Amino acid sequence: MDDRKIILTGRSLILLIGVVWSAFPIFMVVSSSFKPALDIFAVPPKLIFTPTFENYIALFHDWPEFVGSLGNSLIITVGATLITAVTSLLAGYSYSRYRSRLLTLSAFFMIFVRMLPPIVVTIPLFPVVNALHLNDTYIILILLYAAFFVSLATWIVKTFIDQIPRELEEAAEVEGASIWQMLYKVIVPLSIHGMIAACVFVVIFSWNEYAFAMIFTSNTARTGPLILSEISGAVEGVQWGVLFAATSIQLLPILIFVLFVQKFIVSGLTAGAVKG
Amino acid sequence: MFEDRKWLPVFLISPANVLLLLFIAVPSIYIIWLSLHKLTFGMSSTFVGLDNYIQIFSDPIFWRAALNTFIVVNIVVYAELALALILALALNTNFWGKGLVFSILIAPYAVSEVSAVVMWRYLFEPDIGMFNMVLQSFADIQLNWVRNPTHGLTLISILSIWIHLPFTLIILYSAISTVPGDLKNAARVEGATEWQVFLKVTMRFIAPAILVAMMFRYIFATRLFSEVWLLNEGGPARLTEVLGTYLFRAAFRYHDFGTAAATGLAMQFLALLVASFYLYKLYKRMQADG
Numbered sequence: 001m002d003d004r005k006i007i008l009t010g011r012s013l014i015l016l017i018g019v020v021w022s023a024f025p026i027f028m029v030v031s032s033s034f035k036p037a038l039d040i041f042a043v044p045p046k047l048i049f050t051p052t053f054e055n056y057i058a059l060f061h062d063w064p065e066f067v068g069s070l071g072n073s074l075i076i077t078v079g080a081t082l083i084t085a086v087t088s089l090l091a092g093y094s095y096s097r098y099r100s101r102l103l104t105l106s107a108f109f110m111i112f113v114r115m116l117p118p119i120v121v122t123i124p125l126f127p128v129v130n131a132l133h134l135n136d137t138y139i140i141l142i143l144l145y146a147a148f149f150v151s152l153a154t155w156i157v158k159t160f161i162d163q164i165p166r167e168l169e170e171a172a173e174v175e176g177a178s179i180w181q182m183l184y185k186v187i188v189p190l191s192i193h194g195m196i197a198a199c200v201f202v203v204i205f206s207w208n209e210y211a212f213a214m215i216f217t218s219n220t221a222r223t224g225p226l227i228l229s230e231i232s233g234a235v236e237g238v239q240w241g242v243l244f245a246a247t248s249i250q251l252l253p254i255l256i257f258v259l260f261v262q263k264f265i266v267s268g269l270t271a272g273a274v275k276g
Numbered sequence: 277m278f279e280d281r282k283w284l285p286v287f288l289i290s291p292a293n294v295l296l297l298l299f300i301a302v303p304s305i306y307i308i309w310l311s312l313h314k315l316t317f318g319m320s321s322t323f324v325g326l327d328n329y330i331q332i333f334s335d336p337i338f339w340r341a342a343l344n345t346f347i348v349v350n351i352v353v354y355a356e357l358a359l360a361l362i363l364a365l366a367l368n369t370n371f372w373g374k375g376l377v378f379s380i381l382i383a384p385y386a387v388s389e390v391s392a393v394v395m396w397r398y399l400f401e402p403d404i405g406m407f408n409m410v411l412q413s414f415a416d417i418q419l420n421w422v423r424n425p426t427h428g429l430t431l432i433s434i435l436s437i438w439i440h441l442p443f444t445l446i447i448l449y450s451a452i453s454t455v456p457g458d459l460k461n462a463a464r465v466e467g468a469t470e471w472q473v474f475l476k477v478t479m480r481f482i483a484p485a486i487l488v489a490m491m492f493r494y495i496f497a498t499r500l501f502s503e504v505w506l507l508n509e510g511g512p513a514r515l516t517e518v519l520g521t522y523l524f525r526a527a528f529r530y531h532d533f534g535t536a537a538a539t540g541l542a543m544q545f546l547a548l549l550v551a552s553f554y555l556y557k558l559y560k561r562m563q564a565d566g
Contacts, residue, residue, distance in 0.1 A: 025395035094288035120540035121303035147299035208388030258386035
């Protein structure tokens with residue numbers, strides 16, 4: 001075999017192993033959610049089986065709160081994303097177009113706080129959140145999720161706005177547009193890819209987050225991952241089939257989302273991590 | 277443009293900065309005060325000086341948690357960098373189905389920590405999990421993460437690598453795909469072997485990206501909490517605790533906010549230590565730009 005063939009074989013083998021490593025755990029859980037209880041731990045694993053919806057039926061029967069928790073996750077995800085989009089657009093525009101000592105300091109501050117571990121803030125926030133009766137509400141999780149992603153989002157948006165020529169804004173100003181009209185009519189359409197890239201991360205994070213949700217919700221605002229953890233930690237032994245059904249339902253929308261926005265994830269991480 | 281409005285730039289950055297101040301900066305600083313006090317629910321706080329620090333530093337479980345964090349973080353970061361580098365190199369060519377392969381490789385990015393724990397528990401459930409059955413039949417061992425702390429940390433490392441590999445892969449792959457082909461070809465014309473091209477051209481070109489990926493992963497990995505808490509709550513006998521679970525247990529199980537705050541300060545110190553060089557460089561560059 002010549003060098004080329006060796007490299008080609010090596011490449012294919014590496015990618016094959018990588019694909020199996022990434023996909024296998026997901027595939028096993030999703031396919032097993034359609035297996036009857038007896039087949040779930042069958043040895044060797046059953047690849048051909050008669051699919052059943054009994055796990056899904058049992059899930060909706062035993063855990064009626066699961067559907068509501070996904071609704072909560074959706075509301076919180078949309079809320080956090082909207083706040084992140086608006087705040088990072090305004091800040092990203094300002095950091096891109098203006099220069100001052102204060103702006104430099106605040107831009108540095110934004111990146112600096114991004115390094116701090118999130119779990120630490122739960123200690124002082126917990127009593128405050130309780131005193132303000134924000135415990136178990138959407139708003140506390142929305143604000144926390146937005147706070148932990150606004151820095152990355154701002155940086156991504158700034159990088160994209162940097163590439164927009166200023167002449168367009170000057171033209172808008174000459175025509176008498178207000179700053180808001182200009183942002184909405186000029187900057188948003190031209191930096192929309194950056195804004196999407198910025199929002200993708202907060203969407204994924206908010207849909208999946210566990211620690212804050214566990215600490216700051218107790219009943220009505222519980223999110224999908226929290227109910228998942230309750231199903232997996234059920235005292236009377238884990239009902240694996242039900243757990244897999246719930247895991248699949250929680251996973252599939254966000255998985256499809258990630259596959260659709262993958263190019264934004266790549267451009268966002270490149271802008272946010274390497275340049276910032 | 278719009279320059280007559282002097283306060284406009286400050287006004288525009290204020291919502292983002294207020295969010296960061298209220299939810300991250302002020303709480304992060306406030307824990308310094310908390311760490312010097314003894315306080316629990318419904319009790320007024322009393323100043324205790326460095327007692328909380330003395331308490332955690334003389335607690336063998338704290339040191340065990342610190343050691344576990346150190347071990348897991350180092351395994352996870354370097355394994356991810358190595359795997360991501362190999363995969364990124366293999367990906368860096370055009371072939372049929374490349375988009376699909378890349379999509380599958382980054383799929384774990386969509387998986388929550390809760391679901392990842394479910395998936396890996398399924399594969400490694402003692403006596404019945406598929407991978408444990410395979411290990412049992414071929415090597416007569418099992419990954420007994422329920423009873424054996426070393427095995428527990430191994431499973432935590434595996435599933436952390438699994439969730440976070442896409443992040444590292446994306447950063448390294450974007451860097452590798454920008455290495456100019458001309459540069460590599462020029463080296464080949466000069467008679468360099470593929471290995472030399474990799475070392476002398478590709479690696480030099482992507483070294484900054486590797487450093488940035490490494491720093492971010494060090495910082496994010498040190499935050500490790502959910503995976504451990506969901507897998508076994510730091511058990512058995514608190515032997516797989518990490519700093520994140522130690523803090524959480526102190527605050528929300530024992531309601532001892534003083535020692536939790538002291539642990540939190542230690543975690544912040546570690547994160548800023550790792551980030552200090554990067555932050556310093558960034559600050560210099562921003563001042564030059566500004």
